[in-house]
Amino acid sequence: xxxxxxxATKGNYExxxxxxxxxxxxxxxxxxxxxxxxxxKLKKGDYIGGRADIAQAKLMKPDIxx
Numbered sequence: 001x002x003x004x005x006x007x008a009t010k011g012n013y014e015x016x017x018x019x020x021x022x023x024x025x026x027x028x029x030x031x032x033x034x035x036x037x038x039x040x041k042l043k044k045g046d047y048i049g050g051r052a053d054i055a056q057a058k059l060m061k062p063d064i065x066x
Contacts, residue, residue: 001033008036013044031061039066 004019020037023030038053057064 001030001036004033004040005036008040008043013040016040017044029060031057031064034060035064035066 001020001023004016004023007013007016007019017037017040020033020040023033024037027033034053034057038050038057041047041050041053044050054066058066
């Protein structure tokens with residue numbers, strides 16, 4: 001997940017999403033990985049996917065900070 005965050009901050013959204021996908025596969029209950037993937041999708045222009053990921057993260061961890 002950390003590598004995905006670095007890719008996202010550098011604007012490499014595709015690689016970031018790949019890393020967040022892997023993090024979610026390894027830890028399906030990771031609200032943080034879902035949140036980060038959602039934010040990255042929003043930055044990439046995938047508003048539906050991004051909002052869905054963020055909503056799922058908030059269901060898993062209601063106090064998560066967007």
